[in-house]
């Protein structure tokens with residue numbers, strides 16, 4: 076099978092992200108990492124390769140910092156990598172990104188499955204995966220938590236997806252686009268052999284010209300960003316001589332404050 | 336001169352740090368129970384047990400600096416994890432890599448580096464630690480075998496290892512006692528071997544430290560490392576790697592103490608301000624930050640020397656001496672910064688303190704390192720070339736599959 080997994084570099088989850096005086100988002104000197112949701116996508120892609128053969132290509136759109144995410148995916152076991160960068164892509168929205176990614180899938184050619192993480196922890200839209208599927212004209216299954224069947228010859232795919240109400244089982248045909256949910260299973264650690272290869276990997280860079288497309292129009296802009304309002308939290312210790320007395324006071328308080 | 340870590344080194348650090356985070360909850364539980372934590376199989380699975388050995392011998396093809404970085408990360412989680420690398424890799428696998436014949440490497444090094452077998456180094460005896468030249472355990476040649484008799488004590492991984500590097504007295508008549516020693520690769524599952532763990536230790540409670548008793552244990556001649564009478568030199572060269580890993584680990588312990596202290600000092604308030612704003616607390620933090628950088632610079636220099644193929648005996652001893660003393664200070668001050676909370680196992684710092692203490696004793700007590708360093712400075716000691724030198728790191732050769 077020919078598998079593509081799209082990844083993105085994001086600030087580490089431990090970073091303090093805020094809007095600075097100039098209105099730009101900053102995360103100080105916190106490291107950039109492979110978007111944590113994408114780790115699940117890489118894991119699912121690698122498991123699919125291990126079960127059905129073939130290769131996994133990791134693709135990321137972004138400047139050189141995207142190499143951080145690409146190297147991580149290579150160290151986990153992806154076979155090769157492509158980075159997409161073009162000065163005309165300085166500004167983007169989810170749809171313009173999806174247009175570029177769909178073009179990349181077409182250029183790679185003969186792709187059977189495309190994997191995404193559920194969303195990026197920075198933009199948090201979760202829109203790029205279905206948009207890419209739509210542009211490719213392929214079926215899309217979001218939030219996959221397990222595969223029941225992947226049949227590359229019969230071009231069939233049956234997957235379970237996790238939704239708030241429970242689990243759904245969906246069947247569709249290949250090629251297809253999926254996004255992977257956390258309950259797919261813990262992503263593997265990079266191997267040392269993978270690390271050695273990833274550290275040395277020369278990652279080809281594709282421009283818009285290489286993809287054979289014009290810079291897609293950006294429709295959604297973010298004219299202003301604001302920090303969330305500071306939350307005022309008051310802490311009150313409820314005291315009493317016995318646990319029962321404390322519990323009673325707490326219950327009264329909860330009722331008085333109309334929490335319940 | 337280049338102080339930057341390579342991309343490869345950085346990724347190794349990230350990976351092992353992740354494992355450390357995964358291991359800490361298990362460590363807390365086993366440290367409290369005073370039982371070896373069952374984490375070695377996971378270390379094997381992740382390939383950690385093969386860092387510092389070329390791919391063609393079953394290793395990961397990562398250099399000596401990577402080994403140090405791995406030890407720093409492991410001990411930032413818990414000393415027992417680093418101890419595994421010190422003895423399995425530093426004392427055992429790399430000693431075979433350094434001194435072994437091709438047959439010995441194929442038979443013993445490959446499974447060790449793959450993590451299929453676990454190794455340790457058994458040198459200390461109940462009566463002899465620092466005064467190693469006078470050890471008592473004997474190896475008597477009988478035809479194609481040596482018959483080993485005696486006891487080794489304070490051996491890390493004694494109860495868990497499959498193979499041990501063991502140095503014994505093969506020639507009681509030798510003119511100088513250290514010339515009468517020879518070193519062997521011993522399969523610890525051989526008949527005549529009994530072993531067990533020591534209870535009631537101050538630290539490294541989530542790891543195995545024990546004794547190994549040998550009664551008429553038959554070891555084939557082909558298991559002798561190096562030549563007869565070469566045991567002292569081989570053992571000292573094993574200590575170079577042991578000390579290097581201890582130094583790197585202690586550096587991780589300083590960092591863990593520093594990070595815990597910074598976190599707590601920013602949160603805890605007294606007299607209306609975070610304690611971090613009291614100058615006396617700042618001083619403790621400053622000392623830890625300074626000692627971390629110094630310890631790291633020292634061990635990385637030793638690692639670099641090994642990569643180059645130049646002797647690291649002096650630098651590894653210096654790094655071990657400095658880093659272990661600094662790590663004990665750092666852990667102790669971390670407890671102080673945590674106040675009463677630091678005195679309970681609700682926080683990790685009390686474990687750091689207990690663990691740090693041992694490293695001032697093992698791999699050459701710090702008194703011995705003080706003497707070594709003085710003797711180098713005074714010109715009473717210099718490194719003579721060995722019959723075989725430790726192979727330098729050559730990326731192409733080490734990564735060849």
Ligand SMILES: Cc1cc2nc3c(=O)[nH]c(=O)nc-3n(C[C@H](O)[C@H](O)[C@H](O)COP(=O)(O)OP(=O)(O)OC[C@H]3O[C@@H](n4cnc5c(N)ncnc54)[C@H](O)[C@@H]3O)c2cc1C
Pocket residue numbers: 422455456457458459462463464465466488489490491492539544693696697698699700701702703
């Ligand atoms: C947790 C732990 C793990 C260990 N793991 C291993 C292992 O895996 N393999 C192994 O072989 N050994 C191991 N050891 C043993 C360790 O290497 C010895 O404890 C160490 O070499 C010191 O020997 P000793 O305990 O016999 O002390 P001694 O040599 O009896 O020394 C007692 C004291 O006298 C001091 N002293 C000795 N000689 C001098 C001198 N000339 N000048 C000044 N002071 C001196 C020492 O510094 C020390 O303070 C381990 C020990 C511990 C605690």
